[in-house]
Amino acid sequence: MQQLVILGAGTAGTMMANHLRKKVDLREWKITIVDQYPKHYYQPGFLFMPFGLYSENDVVKQKREFIPEGVQYIEAKVDRIEPEANQLVLHSGMTLPYNILIIATGSKTAPGQTEGLLGDDWRKRVFDFYTFEGAVALREALKNWKGGRLVVHITELPIKCPVAPLEFTFLADWWLTERGLRDKTELTYVTPLTGPFTKPICSDVMGHLLTEKKVRTVTEFNIARVDNENHKIVSWDDKEVPYDLLVTIPTNMGDEVIERSGFGDELNFVPTDKNTLQSKVKENIFVIGDATDLPASKAGSVAHFESEVLTKNILHYMKGEPLEADFDGHANCYIESGYNKAFLIDFNYDLQPVPGTFPLPGIGPFSLLKETHINHLGKLAFRWIYWNVLLKAKPMPGIDHKMSRTGKHIPQEILAAEAVH
């Protein structure tokens, strides 16, 4: 019996367990999934919790519920991966050998990486919403908000769901307006980037929206430390932004198990082929989701598209066939903009977000890079889809893992630049 081990039962690992359970011959392969934590969080829901739009029950379920029959589930902490020995060493000292390993260890916040972030203001005036505990604590803090300086801040890139800080800002603007607190609140968006988003056309659209909503934007801010005593963040070139309430996105890093195994990059992400999803560590190790070092967004939609490519490649690898270089960096993200409206962006390694319709060309129902009510309904529907379709690896009709260019209005200058290459 050959062993296929999936390390991590989050979004990506769970999808892989469900895909492979259906496709792999279980008389020849035993599938095992390992994770140290019992709870599965619907992470996109954390955004809504501080505003009381989602409660704890909307975002938490048990990981075991989503692991199919026929897949062995082990709840254990893994000390390290030993690529040369083809085995995992568990914290208990037990070893778990594998013929194929899929790393799906994700990424998480590392507030300890910034001087002073875990100081006296932490969870008093300084919050994050990228963790369940952070989102709950921030909700309680907002209940007592009377006005002042509210600062939304990104520490460094890459972060999971790179649009979430923008969404938080838009939702905060709406929430404050509804409560009559917007006039009493100075809302500031602080980023290390040169603009509000990584991709130029989308960044322009978001920039206009921030201006329209009277959000002050501070760009190219590289944080050196949090000054807890004077309640301000200070950059390496001595710029300062004072806060009464700081909502920060701390540095995001891969799991420590990657560092302990000795093959991660400077942020503990695993070097991975950007088209096949095979690791650069060893040929029988594959990587999916936030754990990779791919130049793609760290997002559930990306993990979903990757899971379809990786399933094909695992089956190829089992048969000794060549892998398909088929992952194109496809991401598909809603951007909540408040007042029951949202944007949708659809892009990949080669094409940045542009206007258009999705998934049906000319019809939609969703509009790309445009603010609509239907897009917002799509975002809300997504929670049901996540728990019931996505995690269970059921087909999503009409949505291919490869990004489609039809239905997109690609600006002339992008087409011209593509023609040169």
Added chain:
Amino acid sequence: MAQKQINGTTIDVNDEGYMTNHSQWNKVIAATIAEEEGITLTPAHWRVLDFIDHDFQEKGVVPGMRRMNKVGGIPTKDLYELFPNGPIKKAAKISGYPKPASCV
């Protein structure tokens, strides 16, 4: 695409002055671009530029701040002293590489 003359050599640059063809780069050109940015290159600067060059050859992108710290062994404080007002942006420009998207 714009062009620029440096010591009798023609180099291709974009509208922000970043070189678009690294094969045209050399140390004299680096020193000239640095002077334009108000920086006189010292061995400490070259340690940074050499690391960027080495890392770009390996990874295909200009290293970010954390990579400079952890892999290059160069503290952020030093980078700001050597290349004030946006160290990665400036160092990338002097190294003859593209401006990184998430740069300071």
